[in-house]
Amino acid sequence: MxxxxxxxxxxxxxxxxxxxxxxxxxxxxxxxxxxxxxxxxxxxxxxxxxxxxxxxxxxxxxxxxxxxxxxxxxxxxxxxxxxxxxxxxxxxxxxxxxxxxxxxxxxxxxxxxxxxxxxxxxxxxxxxxxxxxxxxxxxxxxxxxxxxxxxxxxxxxxxxxxxxxxxxxxxxRPGEGHGFGEIARRHGDFALAGVVTRVRVGDDGAVLDARLTGFGVSDTPVTRDVTSIVDDGDALADLAREVVDTGGDSHGSTGYRRRLFRVLAARELARALRAARKERT
Ligand SMILES: Cc1cc2nc3c(=O)[nH]c(=O)nc-3n(C[C@H](O)[C@H](O)[C@H](O)COP(=O)(O)OP(=O)(O)OC[C@H]3O[C@@H](n4cnc5c(N)ncnc54)[C@H](O)[C@@H]3O)c2cc1C
Missing domain, CATH: 3.30.465.10 (Uridine Diphospho-n-acetylenolpyruvylglucosamine Reductase; domain 3)
Incomplete structure (x- = not known):
């Protein structure tokens, strides 16, 4: 057209x-x-x-x-x-x-x-x-x-x-680390699901605050404070059920996107935490 x-x-x-x-x-x-x-x-x-x-x-x-x-x-x-x-x-x-x-x-x-x-x-x-x-x-x-x-x-x-x-x-800021991950059918396509993370730790390596934003999983980017659940797989699975509300389509069901979100969230929070602790050393 x-x-x-x-x-x-x-x-x-x-x-x-x-x-x-x-x-x-x-x-x-x-x-x-x-x-x-x-x-x-x-x-x-x-x-x-x-x-x-x-x-x-x-x-x-x-x-x-x-x-x-x-x-x-x-x-x-x-x-x-x-x-x-x-x-x-x-x-x-x-x-x-x-x-x-x-x-x-x-x-x-x-x-x-x-x-x-x-x-x-x-x-x-x-x-x-x-x-x-x-x-x-x-x-x-x-x-x-x-x-x-x-x-x-x-x-x-x-x-x-x-x-x-x-x-x-x-x-x-000092003590901050980040993670980014997405799954798309081909590199360069819009994501089926993705997460962005930011974790900040103190001098002793303890988590001060952690944020996670999901994209491709709802109508807008969805951000949550995840300070208390950074390495809690069960809580991240609950979070996936809460935030991933996009309907399924030919590229993936809602359930599949929830699994992607849970795996990406755990991986990218761990990556951000590692980077934050390294930044402090
Ligand atoms: C094949 C293809 C694959 C793509 N893959 C991705 C991808 O994987 N990830 C991704 O994020 N994007 C992707 N895009 C989109 C691309 O990144 C665009 O560059 C971006 O979404 C829009 O930027 P633009 O400057 O080209 O905006 P435009 O196309 O010029 O504008 C987009 C919209 O925003 C409005 N707008 C633009 N600038 C302003 C402004 N300053 N103030 C108010 N309104 C404004 C316009 O009026 C319009 O409604 C893809 C695009 C194509 C064609």
């Missing part, structure tokens, strides 16, 4: 982007890796595509002692190859699983967050790390915790008049 007719604009400033979106029938175009297929399949028929690629102020990629800031036009491959990404180890662990290299050289980090595919890797990383998503709209800018940003499958808390301007990932 071919896309329905649409207008195309490429504003040079954020104010002009917001003016174009004000009517509510425009769509932001970032890397186009998800939007263009959506248009071609006529799953969406926006009146205007608002290409943000020429807005220089949306291109920041910078790290401080606290956060890694990634602007809306930063492509996934640029972040993956950057020195700054080392401050957030989960970026390097997850990025090779985001589609294929060719897609990542066009797709943006913020575009993946805004698209909010439940099986996407970067929304899960953002949720696990408690990243902050910055949104600009007609009423100014607001900062949304990633945990509150993803409200449903392909649905975020940003309105049609708003644009995601940046995401800020907290940099890894």
């Amino acid at each position: 071919k896309a329905a007719p649409f207008a195309y604009v490429r504003p040079g400033s954020l104010d002009d982007v917001l003016a174009e979106l004000a009517g509510g029938d425009g769509k932001v175009l970032a890397g186009g890796q998800s939007l263009v297929p959506v248009l071609a399949m006529r799953l969406g028929r926006p009146a205007t595509l608002v290409d943000i690629g020429s807005v220089a102020s949306l291109g920041d990629l910078a790290v401080t002692d606290e956060v890694l800031r990634v602007g809306a036009t930063v492509r996934q491959r640029r972040l993956e190859r950057s020195a700054e990404a080392a401050a957030v180890p989960l970026i390097g662990m997850a990025m090779p699983f985001v589609g294929h290299r060719e897609l990542r050289s066009r797709g943006t980090v913020c575009g993946s967050l805004a698209h909010a595919d439940p099986a996407a890797e970067l929304p899960a990383v953002a949720a696990c790390l408690e990243a902050t998503i910055e949104v600009a709209g007609p009423d100014g800018r607001r900062r949304v915790p990633a945990g509150a940003f993803f409200v449903g499958a392909m649905t975020t808390g940003a309105s049609a008049q708003e644009v995601v301007t940046a995401v800020e990932f907290p940099v890894a």
Whole structure:
């Protein structure tokens, strides 16, 4: 199929982007890796595509002692190859699983967050790390915790008049370790099930806190505090029954996805714990 007719604009400033979106029938175009297929399949028929690629102020990629800031036009491959990404180890662990290299050289980090595919890797990383998503709209800018940003499958808390301007990932703290794992039918496919973990230990190696985010298992990334059950296989099996609520499909039943989640959760929590204790030594 071919896309329905649409207008195309490429504003040079954020104010002009917001003016174009004000009517509510425009769509932001970032890397186009998800939007263009959506248009071609006529799953969406926006009146205007608002290409943000020429807005220089949306291109920041910078790290401080606290956060890694990634602007809306930063492509996934640029972040993956950057020195700054080392401050957030989960970026390097997850990025090779985001589609294929060719897609990542066009797709943006913020575009993946805004698209909010439940099986996407970067929304899960953002949720696990408690990243902050910055949104600009007609009423100014607001900062949304990633945990509150993803409200449903392909649905975020940003309105049609708003644009995601940046995401800020907290940099890894001393005593922190991470895990990432997913099962897909082929490398580069969306995950049948995946988990992202973050564990922090004290000087004595005892677990201070642990978080786990599942993806591909529900309508949004699902995050739980797992501090008390890091190495409790029975409790992780109970957790799998609680959080994996996606219906079965031709790629795998709900029961199969629960088994994947349980195995991945145990493996990636153990990996994060090992890394955290090594970081302390
Ligand atoms: C074959 C194939 C395999 C893929 N595999 C994976 C995979 O395994 N894992 C994965 O995570 N992704 C995968 N993707 C998706 C890909 O990573 C996209 O790059 C990403 O989902 C969207 O980024 P984009 O910059 O291309 O956004 P676009 O396609 O330009 O936009 C996607 C949506 O987000 C909105 N949007 C984009 N940027 C903003 C913004 N700044 N503010 C507000 N709204 C915005 C658009 O309006 C649109 O609705 C795959 C895509 C293809 C075609």
